[in-house]
Amino acid sequence: MTVRVVLADDQTVARAGFRALLDLTDDLVVAEAADGARAVEAVRTTRPDVVLTDIRMPGVDGLEATRRIAGDRSLDGVRVVMLTTYQVGAYVFEALRHGAAGFLLKDIEPDDLRAAIRTVAEGRGLLDPAVTRRVIEEFARLKAPEAAGAERLAVLTGREREVMAPVAAGLSNEEIGKRLIMSPLTAKTHVSRTMTKLGVRDRVPLVVLAYETGLVRPGEH
Structure with missing residues (x-):
């Protein structure tokens, strides 16, 4: 390739x-x-x-x-x-x-x-999920969750919000499936729908949003 x-x-x-x-x-x-x-x-x-x-x-x-x-x-x-x-x-x-x-x-x-x-x-x-997550967590500690950002999550279903937490932890679709008791394909579908609804292209903005909105807090995975 x-x-x-x-x-x-x-x-x-x-x-x-x-x-x-x-x-x-x-x-x-x-x-x-x-x-x-x-x-x-x-x-x-x-x-x-x-x-x-x-x-x-x-x-x-x-x-x-x-x-x-x-x-x-x-x-x-x-x-x-x-x-x-x-x-x-x-x-x-x-x-x-x-x-x-x-x-x-x-x-x-x-x-x-x-x-x-x-x-x-x-x-x-x-x-590098571990290193990138450390950067995000460092700055998440310096600011309170943003209300405007939280409103963006209103378009998500409960399951889609639930999927964002393991995404923020750097888990793969297979790992998300094991944690939430679903198939990797179903996990991938939830992640894809979440990205579409939030208007983002990949997982990185999902991680940022998870911390900014308080959906995930530093150290909580």
Whole structure:
């Protein structure tokens, strides 16, 4: 399986390093960009499977680029992965809120990078549920549940709300099925319907919403 990738980073050396790693596999780097605006343009032109983008770039940064890509319905099949040198930061949380499929540390091991790209290309949200969850929980502790966010959950059935909790814990459809005594297919159906009703593309926004609305609290899985 060849995964088409757009690399966005204002540092030429960083882009060259990631490209060198991907050139050793069947993955194909279809475009590079030095800022967010060019990254969005490249995505609209090349329609990649995955975008690897730095968060901090001049002009349009990675957060805004992610927001624009995630907000463009014609780019629904494109998944954005944020690259960062920090494990915890407000900008990482905002990246997830803006529609990123997850994030990776820039010093990631080559094999892990390639596995992560394939994970995201296959439409499986979080790259590292444990690490990503720690980031979400850290910022969930700093803010009270949002009433406006809670109202968004009113469109869900009781079962769909129930499914959101194990999703927030990073469980797979099979694991959700075992916890809630249903088949993996039924779990997948509930998760898909939940995403459709809430207008999100993958599991990451569901995790963010679960914490923001108080449906799931830090440490409660």
